[in-house]
Amino acid sequence: MLTDLLKMLTAHILGDFVLQPKSWVDKRKTKIQYLLYHVAVHAGLLILFFINDLAGNWQNILFLVAAHLAIDSLKIGWEQRWPANPARIFLIDQALHLASIFGVYFFTHPEVFKTMTADISANHVMLYLIAILLIVFVIPIGIRIFFSKWNKESEFNVKRKETLFDAGTIIGIIERTMILGFILMDFMEGVGFLLAAKSIFRFGDLTNAKDTKFTEYVLIGTLLSFGLGMLVAIALKHALNII
Numbered sequence: 116m117l118t119d120l121l122k123m124l125t126a127h128i129l130g131d132f133v134l135q136p137k138s139w140v141d142k143r144k145t146k147i148q149y150l151l152y153h154v155a156v157h158a159g160l161l162i163l164f165f166i167n168d169l170a171g172n173w174q175n176i177l178f179l180v181a182a183h184l185a186i187d188s189l190k191i192g193w194e195q196r197w198p199a200n201p202a203r204i205f206l207i208d209q210a211l212h213l214a215s216i217f218g219v220y221f222f223t224h225p226e227v228f229k230t231m232t233a234d235i236s237a238n239h240v241m242l243y244l245i246a247i248l249l250i251v252f253v254i255p256i257g258i259r260i261f262f263s264k265w266n267k268e269s270e271f272n273v274k275r276k277e278t279l280f281d282a283g284t285i286i287g288i289i290e291r292t293m294i295l296g297f298i299l300m301d302f303m304e305g306v307g308f309l310l311a312a313k314s315i316f317r318f319g320d321l322t323n324a325k326d327t328k329f330t331e332y333v334l335i336g337t338l339l340s341f342g343l344g345m346l347v348a349i350a351l352k353h354a355l356n357i358i
Contacts, residue, residue: 291344
């Protein structure tokens with residue numbers, strides 16, 4: 116049963132990332148035939164993978180091909196409407212493709228879905244969701260408010276202009292997510308390695324800057340991010356054991 120899911124996922128990866136030339140990606144925005152070529156590749160891959168049981172899977176293949184055409188058509192429209200958000204559009208596009216694949220799999224194998232969901236605790240799901248919301252949204256806002264009293268410092272504003280837009284926020288979210296994973300896996304060495312790695316990468320910048328205020332600014336931000344990330348992770352771990 117799992118083989119069917121793996122076949123669909125493999126076909127998607129090959130069709131979207133291996134067998135799709137960049138020229139097709141660029142040209143399909145203005146010439147629909149390149150979009151159809153891309154969808155035809157997906158159709159061919161699905162037929163190839165399910166060649167031994169086409170009679171039992173033709174409806175699934177037809178649905179996945181139609182869904183892929185619809186999703187990629189939406190993606191082209193989104194790219195034209197919001198050209199400044201390629202990463203977000205890519206993630207939404209891939210999420211929709213995966214949703215269609217898993218939807219087909221669970222629809223054709225309802226017993227698998229029942230088995231998987233039977234062991235899932237609603238309370239645990241909510242705890243994980245709360246932890247993710249805290250890490251991704253709440254903590255960045257709290258850190259931003261904490262640092263607002265120094266926002267009028269001209270040297271800090273100059274430093275920010277020399278960095279990528281929102282890079283600090285994205286780095287913080289990634290590091291806190293990694294901390295959450297490390298602590299849930301009881302791999303505290305990973306947290307130490309992460310802190311050491313960030314210190315090494317930052318050491319050169321801080322040494323070259325020769326700016327005590329900026330060094331303190333970065334140090335406070337790092338400790339706040341790590342501390343709050345660890346607090347959320349430890350709280351989640353204890354809550355999962357209690358509930």
